[in-house]
Structures are given as C-alpha cells and as structure tokens.
Amino acid sequence: MPVKSVTSDPDALTLTAIGEYPVSVERLWKAWADPRQLERFWGPPTWPATFTRHDMTAGGRSEYAMNGPNGESSRGYWVFREVDAPRSFTIEDGFADADGTPNEQLPGTWMTVRFEATAEGARFVAVSHFPSIEAMEQLAAMGMVEGLTQALSQMDAVLADLRDHSKSWPAELELLDDTHVRVRRDVRGSLQQVWRAHHEADLVKRWMLGPDGWSMPVCEVATEVGQTYRYEWTQDSGEQASFGFTGELLESEPPRRAVTTERMIGMDGPGTQNELVLTPLPGGRTRIEITITYPSLELRDMIIGTGMVDGMETSYARLEGLFA
Numbered sequence: 001m002p003v004k005s006v007t008s009d010p011d012a013l014t015l016t017a018i019g020e021y022p023v024s025v026e027r028l029w030k031a032w033a034d035p036r037q038l039e040r041f042w043g044p045p046t047w048p049a050t051f052t053r054h055d056m057t058a059g060g061r062s063e064y065a066m067n068g069p070n071g072e073s074s075r076g077y078w079v080f081r082e083v084d085a086p087r088s089f090t091i092e093d094g095f096a097d098a099d100g101t102p103n104e105q106l107p108g109t110w111m112t113v114r115f116e117a118t119a120e121g122a123r124f125v126a127v128s129h130f131p132s133i134e135a136m137e138q139l140a141a142m143g144m145v146e147g148l149t150q151a152l153s154q155m156d157a158v159l160a161d162l163r164d165h166s167k168s169w170p171a172e173l174e175l176l177d178d179t180h181v182r183v184r185r186d187v188r189g190s191l192q193q194v195w196r197a198h199h200e201a202d203l204v205k206r207w208m209l210g211p212d213g214w215s216m217p218v219c220e221v222a223t224e225v226g227q228t229y230r231y232e233w234t235q236d237s238g239e240q241a242s243f244g245f246t247g248e249l250l251e252s253e254p255p256r257r258a259v260t261t262e263r264m265i266g267m268d269g270p271g272t273q274n275e276l277v278l279t280p281l282p283g284g285r286t287r288i289e290i291t292i293t294y295p296s297l298e299l300r301d302m303i304i305g306t307g308m309v310d311g312m313e314t315s316y317a318r319l320e321g322l323f324a
Contacts, residue, residue, distance in 0.1 A: 195255035
C-alpha cells in the first residue's frame with residue numbers, strides 16, 4: 001500500500017504524511033535508518049537525494065543534497081532531537097548552503113515520525129511543524145507538499161527489497177564522485193564496543209590486520225583532537241616489506257563519529273581525509289561507514305586498485321569475532 005495521505009493544517013501549522021505497508025515496524029524503521037534506503041525516497045524522482053552523513057542518534061546529524069535534472073542542487077540537514085528505535089524520532093529539518101552551514105534565509109521545520117503496527121503490517125506518521133503561517137506558505141509555494149508526496153511514494157519500491165540489512169554483509173564500496181568513496185559494513189557488537197575497537201590499542205591490534213599472516217607492532221591511537229596516530233604492519237614471514245600510516249585526529253564525537261587525515265609513512269604528497277560514522281542497529285549490531293576524500297581521481301583509483309576493500313573486509317570479519 002502506498003502513501004495514504006499528505007495533508008496540511010494551517011490552523012495547527014502542520015503537514016502530516018501517512019503511509020501504510022505490508023511489512024513489520026522494524027522493517028519500516030530500517031528504511032529511514034539506513035541512508036542508502038532513505039536516499040531512495042527522500043527526494044522526488046527528478047531530485048534524488050544523496051546522504052553524506054546520517055547519524056541517527058539523539059544529538060546526531062544528517063546531511064544530504066538533492067540534485068535536479070539540470071545540474072541544480074538543494075542541500076539540507078537534520079538534527080536528531082529524540083530517537084526511540086523503532087518507534088519514533090524527532091528532527092530539526094533545515095536548508096543548508098553549499099558548504100553545509102544552515103541557510104537562515106529559508107525557514108526550517110520540526111518533524112516527528114512515528115511507527116505503528118497495523119493489522120496488515122505497519123504505518124509511519126510524519127508530522128512537520130512550521131514556525132509560522134508565513135513559513136508554511138513560503139515552503140508550500142516552493143512545492144513542499146507535491147515534492148513530499150512524490151518522494152514518499154517511492155517507498156513501495158524500497159520496501160519491496162526484502163533483504164535483511166541486519167545480516168552480516170561483506171564490506172561494500174560506493175563511488176560517490178571522482179574524489180569521494182564510502183565503505184560500509186554491518187558488524188556484531190554494540191555502538192560502544194565498536195567505538196572501543198577503533199580507539200583502544202589492545203583491541204585495534206587484534207582485528208585491524210588485513211590479510212592473515214600480518215601483525216601490528218606499532219599501534220599509537222589518537223583519542224583527542226589534535227593528536228596524531230601511527231599504525232605499522234609487518235608480515236610474519238618477512239616476505240613483504242613493512243608499511244604504515246599516520247595522521248591527525250581532526251574531529252571526535254564519541255561514540256559515533258571521528259574525522260582523521262591519513263597518509264602512508266614514507267610517501268610524499270597529500271593524503272586522504274577519512275570520516276568514520278557508527279550507527280547502532282537493532283539486534284546488537286552496529287553499522288560502520290567510512291567516507292574517504294582523496295586529493296585526486298588518480299590516487300583514488302590507485303588505492304582502490306590495491307585491494308583495499310578486500311583487506312578491510314578481512315579485518316571487519318575479524319572485528320566481528322571480538323564481540324561474537
């Protein structure tokens with residue numbers, strides 16, 4: 001069943017969208033919690049959305065861009081005020097400038113989305129609250145009602161994908177553009193456990209090893225903004241040369257997000273910037289997403305061509321064993 005209604009109430013300053021589907025509440029929640037599923041319906045068909053950040057925890061933030069058919073781009077952000085998985089969440093929903101800062105020239109809204117069981121499956125009820133009638137009229141004139149109706153109508157196709165995203169899937173690589181890629185992997189372990197596994201040296205040395213037969217004699221972890229880290233690996237057989245990476249911790253929001261620089265030890269030239277985002281999932285699992293920014297397309301393709309993702313998958317499979 002598709003979206004049942006999208007109705008506005010000028011007296012209450014609200015816009016309410018309701019959709020009902022033959023799936024469980026948990027499956028419907030996942031459609032909003034997984035950024036790859038969310039971007040398939042958050043944006044009209046001719047203005048698809050791309051989420052570059054989706055931190056669905058209280059105090060977390062999402063950032064996205066909707067790109068038009070003629071090269072236009074409209075950016076937005078969410079700030080999560082309340083999250084009660086899988087029953088409801090409340091966000092501050094606003095427009096953003098090209099650099100991601102809030103666009104104060106356009107009005108924002110508050111939106112609460114509730115998830116409820118029905119006789120045939122589940123429904124969501126999304127209620128947007130406007131700060132004034134002028135703001136409501138301005139956003140309506142921009143096509144908010146029509147756009148939201150078209151966007152949410154795409155949920156049928158998303159929910160028809162019956163894959164269980166809580167299962168363990170190999171690390172996936174997504175090419176975002178010429179200089180940005182994203183690697184995603186769901187692993188066993190709570191949000192706190194997976195964060196610790198990335199930031200406690202004794203744990204890092206047990207899983208971040210790549211192919212079998214390698215060890216990590218140097219593991220200096222950065223835990224405070226401004227600190228540097230240094231990781232070095234050596235092959236137990238000594239057949240291949242040792243190598244390592246170093247960088248600086250630029251941003252840290254435990255236990256959900258960290259941004260670091262990275263360059264190979266002994267190599268000249270610019271390195272990469274890596275954004276780690278952890279998202280808790282139902283069933284005691286955590287989603288790991290790493291967005292990597294490269295200085296050039298050539299360096300991007302060279303590093304991917306080394307088998308980077310296969311090595312990351314081997315490490316993530318080892319990480320799952322820590323908390324199994």
